[in-house]
Amino acid sequence: MKKHFLLFLLFLLGVMGSVNAEYLTVPETCTPSSYCVVLDDSAMTTEATITIIENIDFVAYLPVVTGVDGNTIYFASEKDLGRFCNYISADYLQIPFNGEFSPYINGQYSPYGLLKGVWSYDLGGDYVEDHIYINTTVPETFYMMLFPNHGQFSGDDIYLNGNMIHTSHDVACTTPVFKTPTSAITNDLRLVLDGSSYVSRMTYTVVIFGNFVYDSTSSYSSIYTMIAPPELYYITFESVVNDFNVYDGDNLLGTFDDGDIIQFATGTHEITVEKDGFTYTESVVMDEDYTMQLPFRSIPLSIEYSEGGLTDVSVYKNGTFFNNYSDGDLLDVLDGTYEFTFVKSGFWNETESFTVSNITEEISVRMYPESVFFKISNTPVEITTYSNSEVNIALNIEPNDNAYGVKLYLTGQEVLDVRDSSNVQISKQDSYYLLDDLTNAKTVNVKINSGTILGTNSLAVRVTGYNSIGTEFVTDTTIDYEIVRLPLSLTVPNWCIGSNSLTVIETEGETRTVTIKVEDSDENIIYSDSYTLEGFETHKFNIDFEETGDYKLYIQSGDLINTYIDVNVANPVSLTTKTITASEGSTGTVTVSIENPFSEPQYYRLTIEGTPLVNSTKVDFSISPGSSKVQSLSFTLLDSLDYDSYSLPLKVYLVEESGLTEIYSDSVILNIGSSGSFIPFIDLDDGIIDTVITLVYDNYKIAGILIISGLGLYVVFGRKKGKKPLKTIKKPIVKKDGKKGGK
Structure with missing residues (x-):
């Protein structure tokens, strides 16, 4: 308790104890209401607050208090709140708690102004008037305390917007009056004094909830502001969820929805928004209107088991219960990482960690009846990958009791590797992987090839085993994953011997370092190169192949992209005639078929040689882009030969500016014949x-x-x-x- 609050209490005890006063009583049970004040001293306890307010004598009208909670005092109505914000009495012109509190109406901070006036007239004659002009932007309610002091032949009247709300004449009056008019101030509060030779005097205070300005035209009244209403600004809430609680510091302002507006006085406010145990806090300096965007998300919940969706599942966040949910319900949650535990009678408890962000579409959990012997879960739960990529999945296999002869079956996708948590490879036996005996949970790391089909793909998982009495148990599940398009566009050539151009285009406007790597069938790297692509940039990788065969071309970028395509390098040259027959001294002819897979004309040389030939023979020719040609080459045999069969080396070269590149070689069988x-x-x-x-x-x-x-x-x-x-x-x-x- 602040020191001056203690002095305030001691003063009350000293003053009030000397009179026959009537005090309010605070109920033992606190019932929150729409009308309250929050004391500036947040350290005030419930007991200290009650002690003070139960020692205040509120003359003329005793405000009804519905409860006290720490430094918050709740009232039954706005009228009761208005009385609390006014003077305590004529003998003690002081506001409770020295006015160090903030009033709230329906959760909205409702600043008030307090006008104090002393009105006196001590000359006989006709009545006089005193006008107080109070201007507000919107009609505002007010609550007036009157402390009259006039004799028998004097009197006073009070008008609000032309309507009389109080009158006292011809009878001496010194009784305080608390006025609560039914209409609101629009622009004019008029006080009228009249009397004879008697003195007419009245002290009055006006409490107005809201912003206002005032003026007076009378020389008979002195007015000053006891409390001026602060300048107000507004916070507008933007949220995808509704029914959230808003706190200003420790003070609960109420429950609000998306689009609601709350007014605040100038200064710094710690605004906390709470929804289902999730809290979001901002420190807001109120010197202008402000829009608070709440990072809540409504995420669909998928709570299923093998037979479908589950209902009435208790959900715990980081070990603390916060609500029951059913399959398909929306979970209102802030961005962040949480550990959720799902509990339902008759099922295994499931505890999983989820990260919620702008890409989260669903929170999904699979629950297992207690009768299921093996519980199978996988990490990560949500898998997004690319075609022909390696996908690493950690399978967690937990038996309900000691399990023996446990086998793991994986079907539906190409399995590349299976290892235990110690990175020891588990070899495949027939159609399964033997996990031996399990007494507790076991993690198996599985590596698969994602495949090539865009969209949802599945890996089927089956675990079998026996309990201690030899009963076999089987648990089946599937692991779904999504194959999406690469953020790179590839233009693949017709692979052939020689130089090949692979075109890569970045398609999402990001900067990416791309590595192209080529391995032969023995996993030897025959090509590797990297290039950093800016957004939407195009780059060509020139890849040379010296031999035909099957290769793998890997496309790698960052930690996520590691995919490959199969490459078959076929020779564009084929030998049309493998065997020919010619006689001594005669002419023989061979033919080859050649395809030009390039986008430009290509130039070739065909040669054949051997001891039966008079001379090595060649022919140069060209082929149009994308065209094929059958090319022949004739040669002359010697007149006298020693053998009846020969092997003649034949070669095809690609003629380039840098020289000749051999792209094909073979042998032609020559049989020597006779006429x-x-x-x-x-x-x-x-x-x-x-x-x-x-x-x-x-x-x-x-x-x-x-x-x-x-x-x-x-x-x-x-x-x-x-x-x-x-x-x-x-x-x-x-x-x-x-x-x-x-x-």
């Missing part, structure tokens, strides 16, 4: 048979052909490289003239 052996036409006139025999050289079934005629015998053998040449067994030829001859 056959002939027996020439023989002139019958010379006695020679006119039969022409062509030997089938390549037919392995024909080792030779024996020709017998009257003219001679020929044995023809198929010729092979490294074998003896054809033999001819000759027989004398008898010419027509009887001479012998031969060929």
